[in-house]
């Protein structure tokens with residue numbers, strides 16, 4: 313097994329910034345919403361009683377997302393030889409998908425995409441951020457390539473090292489084959505402290521897939537958001553600080569800014585797809601060619 317290492321210099325730099333991560337994210341990037349407002353989202357306790365599908369989703373996800381599974385899917389989809397398609401086309405296609413893992417929206421994905429993008433736009437965010445909000449979930453196209461929801465949607469978490477208790481529905485991780493593995497069950501597993509998330513395998517889903525699809529076209533901040541937006545135990549609960557390097561800490565601030573648009577826009581009115589289309593088509597053309605590889 314290849315162990316991923318960090319040079320002493322990289323390490324000390326990363327430790328300097330990562331040490332205070334847990335408290336830091338909450339104070340510095342704490343949401344401007346009240347506790348009551350934020351409690352209305354991602355309430356998995358309530359979902360447990362009212363939306364049994366969500367718990368069932370995570371049970372299957374947590375049992376099956378092993379390091380071996382992740383490596384296999386990365387090899388398969390990293391080749392980008394499954395389709396050629398434009399961004400708007402993908403958005404329209406995803407219109408028929410409802411995400412089983414999400415307790416907060418029963419709406420289709422194009423609605424969620426436009427709601428997130430419109431929220432960023434109203435906030436005066438730069439064009440790359442508005443575009444990122446629009447497309448961040450397009451990796452859910454995996455579902456249309458025949459993948460089951462458990463390896464397409466839901467929160468992500470590192471595999472190959474100890475699972476955090478703060479991962480949503482963490483109790484189900486006990487049934488994961490890696491849970492008792494002599495290496496993968498240790499705190500650092502196959503990683504070394506502060507090796508950086510670029511070296512870490514997260515459970516496989518729409519984040520990693522779409523990051524690969526977009527790699528050639530978007531600025532680093534946008535790519536970072538796309539790749540890590542579902543890693544809630546880290547960006548929201550402050551877990552796994554020991555994996556982060558200085559670059560991660562720098563980039564995480566964008567994930568936090570983006571997260572507000574992803575989450576809280578779900579309460580807003582349904583956007584008018586037809587009237588918004590010309591604006592977003594132009595925005596897409598600024599960054600992407602007509603067709604890209606999927």
Ligand SMILES: O[C@H]1[C@H](O)[C@@H](O)[C@H](O)[C@@H](O)[C@H]1O
Nearest residue numbers: 411413414465466467541542
């Ligand atoms: O249920 C949601 C949904 O699947 C999102 O697209 C994903 O980014 C979240 O992390 C997840 O909890």
Ligand SMILES: [Fe+2]
Nearest residue numbers: 448449541542
């Ligand atoms: Fe997502």
Ligand SMILES: [Fe+2]
Nearest residue numbers: 424448449574
């Ligand atoms: Fe989303």
